[in-house]
Structures are given as C-alpha cells and as structure tokens.
Amino acid sequence: MVHFTPIDFFWAIAYIVLTVLSGAFFYKLGKRSGADFFLAGRGLPWWLPATSNFATHTATDTPMWFSGFVYKSGMFGVWQSLFAGWCAISAWVSTRIFRRSLAGTQAEWQTLRFSGLPAELLRGWIAGWQVALNMFIAGWVGVAMGNVCKWAFGWPLWYGLVFFSSACAIYAMSSGFWGVIIADVQQGITMLITIILVSIWGSIAAGGPQAIITKIQELGRPDMLNPFHFTGWVSGDYPLMWLLTMIAVPFLGGFGMATHFDWFVEAQRIQSAKTVKAAAYSIWWGAAAVIVRNSIWVIAVLAFFVLYPNLTSESDYQLAWFRIGFEFFPPGLVGFFFAAILAIHFSTISGILNLGAMYATRDIYHHYMNPNASEKQIIWVGRLMTFVVLIGSFFFGIMVGENVTKWLFFALWLMVAGTWLPNILQVVWWRFNGWGYLSAWIANLGICWLVVWILPAFGILKDLPQFYQFWLLMALVALVYIPVTFLTKPDDMDRLVKVYVQTRPIGFWGPVKREAQRRGLLQKLEEIELAAEKYSAKE
Amino acid sequence: MAWIKRTWKAHEADEWTKEDWFAIILSPLSFILITFGLALSLFGLTSGFIMLVAGVIVTALMFWIIDPKLNAISSDYESKQHEYLKDLENIQKWENK
Incomplete structure (x- = not known):
C-alpha cells in the first residue's frame, strides 16, 4: 500500500481541480461550432496536435504492457512497442492524402473515396464500430487505472475506473476538443518530466546503468540487452519472422489509412492541424516523442527487473514502472507521481471520449439522422454522446478486468489483420x-x-x-x-x-x-x- | 546535392517524386535508430551512441529533403481549401450525391 503525506494529497487534489477547471476556461471556444467541438477549429499549429498525439498515446495501460514486454524479453520486447512506426511513413504519405480530403473522420472519408450504397454502408459501419471501439479503449485504459489504484491504495477495481474517467469527462463535455488538446499539452509535459524522473530514480535504486548491466548478466540473461537476439526463423521465443512482421506491418501500414487503430485518433489531429505540412509534422513528431518515451522507459523496467528478478505473474511485473515511482520516490514526490499518472490517464480518456462522440455525432446523428442539424444541436448531441461513450466504457472496463496485455494484442494486431x-x-x-x-x-x-x-x-x-x-x-x-x-x-x-x-x-x-x-x-x-x-x- | 530538388512549383510538388521516396525510406530507419540508439545510450553502451548519432543525422537529412516540397504543397492547397470544405458540407447534408 502507498502512503500519502499531506503534500502528496495536495499534488493529487490540486491536479484534478486544475485540469477539470481548465475545461471551463475553453468552454466558449468549444461551443462556437461543431468544427470547434471536434476539431478545435481546424487551425492548430503542428506542435499542438503533435503533443496531443504523444499525450493521448501515453495511456495508463501503456507503461503496463510496455513493462510486460521488456520485463519478459528485455530490449527485444521494444520491437513490440514499435507499432507507432506506422506514423513514420504515414506522415509523408497517408497523412498528406487524408489532410487534403478534409474528412473529419475515417467514416467520412468513405463517402469521399467510394461512391453509392457501399460508401454509405461503410460510413455507417465504421462510425458504429468506432463508437463501440472507443468505449472499449476507454474501458481498458480505465480499468488499467483501476488496477493501479487497487495495487497502490487497495481500492476495488471499479473505483479507479469510474471516478477518474468521470472527472475528465467533465472537461471533455464542456469544451470538447479545445479542452482536450490544450489539456494534452500540459499533460504531455507533466508525463514526460515524470517518465525521465522515474528512470533516474529506478536506475539509482538498482545501482546505476553499469550495475544493471552487470546484474542482468549475473542473472544469466545477457540476451535482454540485445535487441537483435533471435532464436531462429520461426521457432523459439524470439523468431526472426516475428520481428519481420513487427517491422513490416506497422511501417508499410503507413501507406494506408486505418491500418492501425491509433489512426482514428491521429485522423482527428490531422484535421485539426492548420495546413498539410502542419498535419504531417504533427504526426511525425508526435510518434517520435512516443519512441523516445519508450527508450527512456527501458532503463526503468530493466532496473525493476534486477530489483525484482523472479516475478512470474504478468499482473505483477506489468506494474514495474508504477512500482518504481511509488516505492522509490521520496514523500512529496509520490503525490506528484500520482498527479502524473492522472495526467496520463486524463489525456487518453478525454481524447477517446471526444473521438467516440465525434463518430456518433458527425457520422451517425448529423449525416444519417438530422442532416440539417444546427451547430448548437451538433454540440449538444456531442456532449450527450461523450457521456454515452463514458458509460459504455465502464461496461467494457469491467469485462477486460486485469488482463490488460492479452486484450491489447488482440485489439492492436489481430482485430485489424x-x-x-x-x-x-x-x-x-x-x-x-x-x-x-x-x-x-x-x-x-x-x-x-x-x-x-x-x-x-x-x-x-x-x-x-x-x-x-x-x-x-x-x-x-x-x-x-x-x-x-x-x-x-x-x-x-x-x-x-x-x-x-x-x-x-x-x-x-x-x-x-x-x-x-x-x-x-x-x-x-x-x-x-x-x-x-x-x-x-x-x- | 543537385539531384535533390529543393525548389518546387505547386503542380510539380503534387506529383510523387524521388524526394518522397527518400523520406519514406529514411523515416522508418530514423525511428529504429533513435529507439535503440537512445535505449542503449542510457546504459552507456558505445553501440547505442553510434546508432543515436546516425538516427539524428538521418532525421536531419530527411527533413532537409522533404520540407521544401511540403511547403509548396501546403501553400498551394490552402488556397483551394475553402471550396473543398464547402463541398464536404454538401456531402454531409446529402446535397451533392
């Protein structure tokens, strides 16, 4: 159990209050039009959507599955996190094409790219699927928060799931994408600083980088420091075919749209960028920040490995990054660490709620149910749909439970294969x-x-x-x-x-x-x- | 590097050219080099520093190649964007089937 001092409580409570209140600050911008509520007016400089990409893709479950991969496979596990690589090619190809289409969503793209009945069926299909998928993503990220709070404070799983997702739904509903993207900037900076601090503290706790290397070798796992450690073409734990799949699928996927489910999140940010160039840069630099984050995480997870080398249960070692922060940060900084976890959580949940609501509002309500809806109606339906996605996420979150990594691989790779x-x-x-x-x-x-x-x-x-x-x-x-x-x-x-x-x-x-x-x-x-x-x- | 075009007219920039393909190849390479270069550098390993420096050079080269082309595409496209947005709203409201 984590012990909070008064200063720790101050950090956590102050962070929640400030973030939620910032939503009210952007309320007026969010209610100007549907384009403002869902795309922040389509006029953002590249660094805003880039920071938002980074913040949104750093979710509460992210350090969990990343810790799971690296604790088990060392540097080789980092390949599994390279799915952000689809942005490497997408920034120069599909991002450029999609930005020029001006389609607000991937569902809308269908009625531009295709014609007739199949185009309409595709738009309805993708919109419905996206509403459900965003409920699922918000649910599994939410339950990851539930898992962290269960481990740290002994709370029942649903406390962390329901309370914190509801808190960030307040600003997602009031100011829409304006609130989401501005909060993402603050949250992105907070989480990057914390990620660096956790790696420094973890490394010191394990005796420094050289000591980590020595201990890994003493534990008989020198392979953990070699990202190119293969066990054959198709056999063993680290087959070359697996690696080639991990490289080919995300990178070549950048030629297409929606080859990875993160595309749907990026698509919203692509259209929020002011120019074609700003869209391309936002995708490239957002993904670059993600891969830098992963590299910084490696040392924290390997430090945890040498400190706790014998963990066999996935639900134990996937908490590696959280445990470094909670166990080794001094009093006072623990509260700041928890505030950073909230930042990580809020940035993803708020973005996902707004995205799910966008598909429900623009592609289902506005396109099919009320084509002549006024801007005011669109915004109010957007708010209502944000709430609906939130409630749906609670059901999915309870379904996922503690098996975060298992579900992730299915959703990330196999459901889109x-x-x-x-x-x-x-x-x-x-x-x-x-x-x-x-x-x-x-x-x-x-x-x-x-x-x-x-x-x-x-x-x-x-x-x-x-x-x-x-x-x-x-x-x-x-x-x-x-x-x-x-x-x-x-x-x-x-x-x-x-x-x-x-x-x-x-x-x-x-x-x-x-x-x-x-x-x-x-x-x-x-x-x-x-x-x-x-x-x-x-x- | 005269064979890399750095001055573009809008209609030339709209075509897919070798400059795009350079960026397409260099970009994943840059991601892989930076990922493992930085991770290994944090452990003080020489191979990490070499990969990281190579990653930074590849990234700089990629932007040097693609940036002028993106500038040309962007400025030309923005001039037509208003008309395209109007068209999009028509599709949204079933007015342009």
Whole structure:
C-alpha cells in the first residue's frame, strides 16, 4: 500500500481541480461550432496536435504492457512497442492524402473515396464500430487505472475506473476538443518530466546503468540487452519472422489509412492541424516523442527487473514502472507521481471520449439522422454522446478486468489483420471499390474471432503464434474481398476523379489521372500556375 | 546535392517524386535508430551512441529533403481549401450525391 503525506494529497487534489477547471476556461471556444467541438477549429499549429498525439498515446495501460514486454524479453520486447512506426511513413504519405480530403473522420472519408450504397454502408459501419471501439479503449485504459489504484491504495477495481474517467469527462463535455488538446499539452509535459524522473530514480535504486548491466548478466540473461537476439526463423521465443512482421506491418501500414487503430485518433489531429505540412509534422513528431518515451522507459523496467528478478505473474511485473515511482520516490514526490499518472490517464480518456462522440455525432446523428442539424444541436448531441461513450466504457472496463496485455494484442494486431491490406489498397489502388472494402471488414470481423478465440477453444485449430495468426487472417480475408472487388463494378469515375484531384493519392491511379487530365482538371491548375508566374514576372 | 530538388512549383510538388521516396525510406530507419540508439545510450553502451548519432543525422537529412516540397504543397492547397470544405458540407447534408 502507498502512503500519502499531506503534500502528496495536495499534488493529487490540486491536479484534478486544475485540469477539470481548465475545461471551463475553453468552454466558449468549444461551443462556437461543431468544427470547434471536434476539431478545435481546424487551425492548430503542428506542435499542438503533435503533443496531443504523444499525450493521448501515453495511456495508463501503456507503461503496463510496455513493462510486460521488456520485463519478459528485455530490449527485444521494444520491437513490440514499435507499432507507432506506422506514423513514420504515414506522415509523408497517408497523412498528406487524408489532410487534403478534409474528412473529419475515417467514416467520412468513405463517402469521399467510394461512391453509392457501399460508401454509405461503410460510413455507417465504421462510425458504429468506432463508437463501440472507443468505449472499449476507454474501458481498458480505465480499468488499467483501476488496477493501479487497487495495487497502490487497495481500492476495488471499479473505483479507479469510474471516478477518474468521470472527472475528465467533465472537461471533455464542456469544451470538447479545445479542452482536450490544450489539456494534452500540459499533460504531455507533466508525463514526460515524470517518465525521465522515474528512470533516474529506478536506475539509482538498482545501482546505476553499469550495475544493471552487470546484474542482468549475473542473472544469466545477457540476451535482454540485445535487441537483435533471435532464436531462429520461426521457432523459439524470439523468431526472426516475428520481428519481420513487427517491422513490416506497422511501417508499410503507413501507406494506408486505418491500418492501425491509433489512426482514428491521429485522423482527428490531422484535421485539426492548420495546413498539410502542419498535419504531417504533427504526426511525425508526435510518434517520435512516443519512441523516445519508450527508450527512456527501458532503463526503468530493466532496473525493476534486477530489483525484482523472479516475478512470474504478468499482473505483477506489468506494474514495474508504477512500482518504481511509488516505492522509490521520496514523500512529496509520490503525490506528484500520482498527479502524473492522472495526467496520463486524463489525456487518453478525454481524447477517446471526444473521438467516440465525434463518430456518433458527425457520422451517425448529423449525416444519417438530422442532416440539417444546427451547430448548437451538433454540440449538444456531442456532449450527450461523450457521456454515452463514458458509460459504455465502464461496461467494457469491467469485462477486460486485469488482463490488460492479452486484450491489447488482440485489439492492436489481430482485430485489424484482415483489413490491414484493404486499408492500404483503398489509398493506393483506384480499382479497389466500396464493395470490396466493405466485404473485407465484414469477413475480418467473423474470421478474426474464429481464428484467435473460437476455433482454438474447441480444439479445431492450433493456438498459433501471433505472427502466424496475423498472416493467416490476412490471407483468409483476402480470399473474400479480392473476388468481390473484381466481380463488382469500379466506383463511379466522377467520384474517383474528384478524390484524385483533391487528395493526389500515391500508387496505381493511372486511369483516373488520365481521365482527370482528359477533363482538363489537372492541366487547368498547371496552366493557371504558369499564367500566374508569367504575370508576376511581368510585374 | 543537385539531384535533390529543393525548389518546387505547386503542380510539380503534387506529383510523387524521388524526394518522397527518400523520406519514406529514411523515416522508418530514423525511428529504429533513435529507439535503440537512445535505449542503449542510457546504459552507456558505445553501440547505442553510434546508432543515436546516425538516427539524428538521418532525421536531419530527411527533413532537409522533404520540407521544401511540403511547403509548396501546403501553400498551394490552402488556397483551394475553402471550396473543398464547402463541398464536404454538401456531402454531409446529402446535397451533392
């Protein structure tokens, strides 16, 4: 149990009060319009969404699963955290394309990229799925907070889940994305300082970096310091195929949209950025901050490993980072550490609540139920939906319970395995149509649960390593959407030309580009520019 | 490095060129080098410092290549954004099917 002194209580209470009150400060900006409530007016400089990316992707569960990977596998486990790598390519490719589309959400993108009935079905499908997924994410991040409070204070699991998520829902509901993004800046700085402090304290407690290396070797685990420690092509705990999957899937996923579920969070920040360049920079630098954070965490987790080398239960060693802070920080700083944990928690929950509400409001309510809704109605429905996502998160949180890491891998990788390639194809190949994409989503939903949970439970399919599951799911779902694509008509050429001229996608768009040129849409722009240049030269 | 184009006209910048591909290749490399370079450097390991320095150089080179192109794309696109936003609202309200 963690003991709080009066100064510790001061830090924690002051932090909650200040953060919640800051929501009221941005209330007026948030209620100006729907674009303000969900996209902060589309005019942010790059560093604001970048900091928000970093803060949102540093959630209460993040140090848990990261500690789980590194405690078990050392440096090799860091590869598992490199899924943020999708931003490396996305910043220069799909971010640029998506920002030019101006679609507020990934669901909205569907009605720009595809045409007719499948486009509308896709928009409704993705919007509904995103509302549910954001409830799930808020639930699993919330229950991670429940786990921390259970360990630190002996509270029942649901206390941490319900109380702190409700506190940050107050400012998410009052000021929308303005409150979320401004709070994220303060929270991002607070958490980065704390992450550095925990690594310093952990390292000192274990005797310093050199002592950690020596003790790891004495414990017979020198492999923990080698990120390239392989046990063969496909066998053992660290097979090369697994590593190649970990590199290929996130990085190549950057060519597509929604190849990783974090895309949906980033998509909101991409559209909140003022320019195409600001959007690209926000994604790159936000992800860069995430990978730097991971590197700083490594020393804290390995320090914990040498201090407590014999933990075998995942629920014990996944608390490594939290335990360093609570056990080794001096009185006074423990309260600051807890305030930083709250910052970590609030930044993710508030962003996720606003994002889930955005899909429910803009894509379901505004697009399908009330197309002529006023700005005032949109904002009030946005607030109501924020509350609905919050309540849904409590149910999902109780369902996840203490198995945070197990659920994470399923949600991060396997639930998107079958749609990984279609998510790239929708960007890079003009002929991939709405029916093909819709069939991929539906097939994936059924097949991923079958391959990962249901068939192994009945002994019909072997419980495969995760990288096998990923490629198997990808192949099985492709057997559905490739025939569907070729058996149905291409999307309407008018729509394809429009999306091409506006977003200029990468890849195989030859027939669409030629059609745009034939219609004079591309030459026209070039001619205008050349004429403008000639005019300015004359001047 | 004359073979890297650093002055762009808007319609040239809209095309995908070798400069984009340099950024696409350098960016993941930079992420991997910085991740492991920094983690190993914090343990005082020489291999970490080498990787970290390489990561910083790769990052700087990437931005040097891609920044002028992004500037050109951005400034050109912002001039058309208002019209595109209007179009988007029409789709939202079922007015432009």
